[in-house]
Amino acid sequence: MGRAGGLAEACGEDQAVRSIGVAYVLWILLGLNGVHRFYCGRIGTGLLWLFTAGLFGIGWLVDAFLVPGMVREANAAARAEYGYPPPAPARVGVVGASASRVIYCTQCGSPMQVPANAVGTQYACPRCRTVLEVPA
Ligand SMILES: [Zn+2]
Numbered sequence: 001m002g003r004a005g006g007l008a009e010a011c012g013e014d015q016a017v018r019s020i021g022v023a024y025v026l027w028i029l030l031g032l033n034g035v036h037r038f039y040c041g042r043i044g045t046g047l048l049w050l051f052t053a054g055l056f057g058i059g060w061l062v063d064a065f066l067v068p069g070m071v072r073e074a075n076a077a078a079r080a081e082y083g084y085p086p087p088a089p090a091r092v093g094v095v096g097a098s099a100s101r102v103i104y105c106t107q108c109g110s111p112m113q114v115p116a117n118a119v120g121t122q123y124a125c126p127r128c129r130t131v132l133e134v135p136a
Contacts, residue, residue: 017078020071027067031060040070041077069109076107076128105130 018039027036034049045059054060063070102111103123110127118134125132 017075018071020068023067023071027060027063031063032057036063036067037070040067040074042070072107072109073128076130079107103132103134106132 023036023039026039030036032049032054034046034054037043037046037049049055049059052059054063099116100113101116102113104111105125105128107130108125108128110125112123112126114121114123114134119136120134122131122133124130
């Protein structure tokens with residue numbers, strides 16, 4: 001087991017996947033130039049950030065909350081492009097009584113409400129149209 005094996009394992013199919021940690025580092029160091037937005041594939045708003053110093057600092061501050069979502073969306077797009085399977089099972093949350101509950105899209109993290117007895121049936125994400133099987 002040499003170093004090469006571990007390295008290949010580390011890169012592997014994750015090569016196209018962006019990291020939230022890296023995105024935050026870029027946001028802190030170069031965020032006023034929109035570099036974190038370029039990193040997430042958002043060229044248009046990246047250029048806007050570049051020429052307006054992150055919408056005069058306001059857009060930059062707001063991005064502190066948007067970075068994880070931007071990274072997830074970029075990764076979902078990359079997975080779709082490279083034909084990777086969706087990641088691990090959706091997180092499940094129970095809402096109110098037992099009438100309905102919220103599940104989270106495995107691709108974009110968007111919440112969607114489904115009937116409580118919908119286990120095993122399929123729903124399309126309202127945001128990215130990924131079809132999810134409702135977990136138990
Ligand atoms: Zn989605």
